[in-house]
Amino acid sequence: DAGITQSPRHKVTETGTPVTLRCHQTENHRYMYWYRQDPGHGLRLIHYSYGVKDTDKGEVSDGYSVSRSKTEDFLLTLESATSSQTSVYFCAILGGGASNEQFFGPGTRLTVL
Amino acid sequence: DQQVKQNSPSLSVQEGRISILNCDYTNSMFDYFLWYKKYPAEGPTFLISISSIKDKNEDGRFTVFLNKSAKHLSLHIVPSQPGDSAVYFCAASAYGAGNKLTFGGGTRVLVKP
Known part of the structure; x- marks a missing residue:
């Protein structure tokens, strides 16, 4: 258990509304990631962070922004939600040591109507 | 352009037999799977x-094989158990690239008792 929580776990919203998803970790990991999972696509990286206030884009960053004001929290914001952003969102942290193993949170299921 | 592909969306196997899951990649910069x-x-x-410096890694019932020249890796599960029924994703990363993971689309495994 890497001590990762995500909130909310489920959300239904309407097109055009802003949405913020929160990822919280308890073990001071430097790297944090946001992925979305869609059928046939596996998981795709949206944004990631390599430290407080240090973030970079991933493969599918359009329509998303992130913020990391403290080590333990990584926020994903959909400025104006669209139906194409209906998905399951996973947060991950990079484990310690020399490995590239990431450990994932339980996910947030977002439905945009 | 999918850099990591799992060409079998599903696999059904009898309990006790071997499950073999396959994954292909195109990016020669990937060095960790x-x-x-x-x-x-x-x-x-x-x-x-x-790691790309190895061609085999084993952990209990699970063995991963890497063929760099073919850009192919496989996961062997022996013996398969009903609790192994799940979706399996392969992922790859390149050194120095923010430890970002690129995922395949997944293979759903069903182990029949």
């Missing part, structure tokens, strides 16, 4: 990994 297992409504959990 991982397998994740995912149950419904949960986040992916790390299973096993392999």
Whole structure:
């Protein structure tokens, strides 16, 4: 258990509304990631962070922004939600040591109507 | 352009037999490969990994094989158990690239008792 929580776990919203998803970790990991999972696509990286206030884009960053004001929290914001952003969102942290193993949170299921 | 592909969306195997999952990649910069297992409504959990300097890594019932010249890796599960029924994702990363993971589309495994 890497001590990762995500909130909310489920959300239904309407097109055009802003949405913020929160990822919280308890073990001071430097790297944090946001992925979305869609059928046939596996998981795709949206944004990631390599430290407080240090973030970079991933493969599918359009329509998303992130913020990391403290080590333990990584926020994903959909400025104006669209139906194409209906998905399951996973947060991950990079484990310690020399490995590239990431450990994932339980996910947030977002439905945009 | 999918850089990591799992060409078999599903696999059915009898309990006690071997499950073989395959994964192909196109990016020669990938140097670390991982397998994740995912149950419904949960986040992916790390299973096993392999560095590009090796061609085999074993952990209990799970063995990953890497063929760099063919850009192919496989996961062997022996013997398969009903609890192994899940979706399996292979993932790859390149050194120095923010430890970002690129995932395949997943293979759903069903182990029949």
